[in-house]
Each structure stands twice: as structure tokens, then as C-alpha cells.
Amino acid sequence: MPELPEVEVSRLGISPHMIGETIKEVVVRNKQLRWPIPEEVHLVHGLRINSIRRRAKYLLIDTDAGSIILHLGMSGRLRVVPTSTALQKHDHVDIQLDNGQCLRFNDARRFGACLWLNKSEDSHTLFRSLGPEPLTEDFDAQRLIDLSRGKQVPVKSFIMDNKVVVGVGNIYANESLFLAGIDPRRPAGKVSKKRYIALTPIIKDVLAKAIEQGGTTLKDFAQADGNPGYFAQELRVYGRAKLPCVNCETPIKSVVIGQRNTFFCPQCQR
Structure with missing residues (x-):
């Protein structure tokens, strides 16, 4: 199961290809991952990606409307590929960009997640009781x-x-x-x-x-x-x-x- 370093490495890998780009469309091929993918993820269509953050093992793709939350679960994998790239088995979600690239989420076991955050992190049940990040001064x-x-x-x-x-x-x-x-x-x-x-x-x-x-x-x-x-x-x-x-x-x-x-x-x- 990907742990914090693996999720941070994924964030570092995808960020240069996505931050500042505009989301054309979110394509959901399988709505039922660990939790059902909410319709709100489509609110990002036409919006710019302001930042990509990590909180614990969650990635947050921030736009002016809110944030798409991604969790890799047991076997999730993120790739930035041309939107025209042939699909592989278990490619469940694409975040397609105006520049012809997309972030493709593959998850064979479907224990990962694609969720929505429209307010601060503390407003979401996933984040409410989390302790500090280990690489910050808050953890001592x-x-x-x-x-x-x-x-x-x-x-x-x-x-x-x-x-x-x-x-x-x-x-x-x-x-x-x-x-x-x-x-x-x-x-x-x-x-x-x-x-x-x-x-x-x-x-x-x-x-x-x-x-x-x-x-x-x-x-x-x-x-x-x-x-x-x-x-x-x-x-x-x-x-x-x-x-x-x-x-x-x-x-x-x-x-x-x-x-x-x-x-x-x-x-x-x-």
C-alpha cells in the first residue's frame, strides 16, 4: 500500500505537468471505488489548477471551485499521459487538460478514492481528526x-x-x-x-x-x-x-x- 513518501513522490511527479493548466473535463469510467465518486468533481470543468497538495496520504487538486481529493488505496497509480493514450484495464478516472494531457487514475483493487472538498480541509470528515504532518515543526x-x-x-x-x-x-x-x-x-x-x-x-x-x-x-x-x-x-x-x-x-x-x-x-x- 502506498505510504506517505510514495504519495508525496506522486505529487512531485504530476505537479509540473498540471499546475497552471486548465481542466477540460473529468471522465469517470467507474463511479464505485472505495466510495462512490460524487458528481461535484465535474465542477472543475474549465477551471485552472492552482496547486496540488498532500495531506497525510491524500492528494488535493485545488481549483477556485474546490478540490478533487485522490487517495491511492492499496494499488492506485497516477500517470500523466496524452489523453489519446490507449486505456488499460482498471483506468477508472481521467482529469483531462486543455493541453491534450490527462491525469489518469488506475486502481486494480478499487480501494482508492476520488472525492470532493468545497471548503477547508477541517470541514471534511477525512481530515478532521488528523494529526500533524511528520515533516513539519508541528510534529515534535x-x-x-x-x-x-x-x-x-x-x-x-x-x-x-x-x-x-x-x-x-x-x-x-x-x-x-x-x-x-x-x-x-x-x-x-x-x-x-x-x-x-x-x-x-x-x-x-x-x-x-x-x-x-x-x-x-x-x-x-x-x-x-x-x-x-x-x-x-x-x-x-x-x-x-x-x-x-x-x-x-x-x-x-x-x-x-x-x-x-x-x-x-x-x-x-x-
């Missing part, structure tokens, strides 16, 4: 310390909670906790303040490096230009069950936490 160690006190949930689940901080998905939670030397099973409230102070910049650094390297291609994700993300080559624990730890050569363990596969070194992470 003090927030983790304050929100974790008394919490018995595993620290991995805690930092993946979008109410705490958005976008720290499964891959990057595994990697960050390994680099911080924190056992992902440890109750969030039992992690010391000192360790949260160390963990916070690690989370930021892991996400920033993943964006810089084009995300992580494991199965479904590719960049907007079709190229894979290269951060997979940097993974130290994720997907490495039974392989030797890169630090101490102890076999990496795998457990399930919050219904997600979790990888850690029992020697390096305490």
Missing part, C-alpha cells in the same frame, strides 16, 4: 511524550496512529523503530522521554530519505513516470524475517502487531 518529541503517557498500545501502533501523526505507515514505522533501538512491542507509555526525543528526528529522516529516493517499490507502487522507488534497497528490517540483522547478525524476528507484519531485531531493539 514533546507531542509523542504527552500523548503516550499511560498508553498500553504497542509503540509501533502508537506512531502509526493518524491522530498522533499522519503518514508513518508500516514500512517506515518498522525502519524508524529499528534505527532508534526500540522494541515495537513495547507499550507506548513505557518508552522513555529520552527515547522519544531520539525517535522523532529518526522518523523525519527516514521519511525524507524515502521521498528523496522515490519511495519504496515492493509490489504495487511505481512513480508517476513508471519508474520504481529505490528506498527498498535501504530497508534494514522490513521484509527481512530470519535474515541476519545488519548490525549484530541476530536473525530478524517477525510478529503481527495491529494486524500488520512487524519486523525487529531482538538484540538491538529493547
